[in-house]
Amino acid sequence: MSPSPNPVAHDHLPFFITSPGSTDWLLLVMAFTLVAAALLAGVFFLHIHSLPERLAHKGQKLQFEIVAVMCLLALFTHAHLLWVAALLLAFIDLPDFLSPMNRIARASEKLAGLPSPEPAQEDASARGEHGHA
Incomplete structure (x- = not known):
């Protein structure tokens, strides 16, 4: 016995309205899209956040360590000024004294x-x- 629609409902229903007891595919697709978007946003954030460390890796060891510590502090304290300072320090070539x-x-x-x-x-x-x- 197939379920009959409500007599007040329109004859043509949109595709995303499912009949009772069937799988809601739109909900599943949107849940997967939301999880994938959150993971990709996190990966993108961490990739951008590690930019000063990757730039300072070419320089001196001391400069790299200072930039890495500043980036970690910025990550855990959400002090964005530290990240900006680390990025600027990564671009500067320190003289060899x-x-x-x-x-x-x-x-x-x-x-x-x-x-x-x-x-x-x-x-x-x-x-x-x-x-x-």
Whole structure:
């Protein structure tokens, strides 16, 4: 026995009105679309949010770490000014002050007649490692 429409209803019903007991396909399509749109918006937000880190990755390690911390703070505190500052810092090339200072120190040691440090010790100090035992 097929359900009969209400006598007051129009003869032609829109496609999205389903008969009782049948599947509402429009609801399923819209639910899937809503979930997919929310996931894509989240991925897009995180992709844009990591932009300063990806830009600073080409630069110096210290600059990259500062930008990464600023981006994390901006993400968790919703302080958008930190993200803007991280983006600006990522675009700026920081000057290398360490190399000239190391050259001055080596030249001063040479003038003073002190023995120069071993190459392995220089490499460790250039990377920021300390030889604590």
